[in-house]
Amino acid sequence: MKPYAYCPICGKELAPSFLEGRQRMVCLECGWIHYSNPLPVAIACTLNAQGELLLIRRAHEPAFNEWALPGGFLESGEHPEEGCLRELKEETSLEGRVERLIGVYHRESTMYGSLLAVAYAVTASHEDIRINHEVFEAGFYPVERMPEVRIPLHLQIIREHRDAMESKRA
Known part of the structure; x- marks a missing residue:
C-alpha cells in the first residue's frame, strides 16, 4: 500500500520526521501524524x-x-x-x-x-x-x-x- 504523501486534513505535503522514537510522515502545516499501522x-x-x-x-x-x-x-x-x-x-x-x-x-x-x-x-x-x-x-x-x-x-x-x-x- 502506498504511504500518505499529502495530509488528509489540510492537503499539504507530508514531511519525514523522527517522532516518538520512529520515522513518521508529519504535516508541518496542521501537525497531523501518519501512524503507519498494520x-x-x-x-x-x-x-x-x-x-x-x-x-x-x-x-x-x-x-x-x-x-x-x-x-x-x-x-x-x-x-x-x-x-x-x-x-x-x-x-x-x-x-x-x-x-x-x-x-x-x-x-x-x-x-x-x-x-x-x-x-x-x-x-x-x-x-x-x-x-x-x-x-x-x-x-x-x-x-x-x-x-x-x-x-x-x-x-x-x-x-x-x-x-x-x-x-x-x-
Whole structure:
C-alpha cells in the first residue's frame, strides 16, 4: 500500500520526521501524524470431524495459485473471531466454531505492507464446500496427503496447531 504523501486534513505535503522514537510522515502545516499501522488479518486453521485440514488454492494475489489456509482482512468494527469465521464462510461456504487462538503474528507483505495476522483453530460444522471467486479449489486433507503449502506463515500456523494438538494428547 502506498504511504500518505499529502495530509488528509489540510492537503499539504507530508514531511519525514523522527517522532516518538520512529520515522513518521508529519504535516508541518496542521501537525497531523501518519501512524503507519498494520492491517489486521484473520486466518482459519480448520479441521473436519476426521481431523483433516482444510486447504484452499488461492485465485488472487498475494500467493496466487498457492495452497493456503482460508483467511483475509478484518472489517472495521469486526472481532477477529467473527472475521475468521466470515472469511471461512465467504471462501468455502463452511461454517465453523472457533476452538482456540493459535497465535498472533506480524508479517511484512510486499503488496500490503505491515500485517497483523490472528490465527484460530476452527472446527468445521459440515463439509459442504462451495468456493467463491477468491479460490480455485478447496478440500479437507489428511496430513500425509496434503498439497504442498509454501506460504511460511501458513506453514508455521499449521505446525503450531499440530504441536498443540499433540501435546494435548500426551
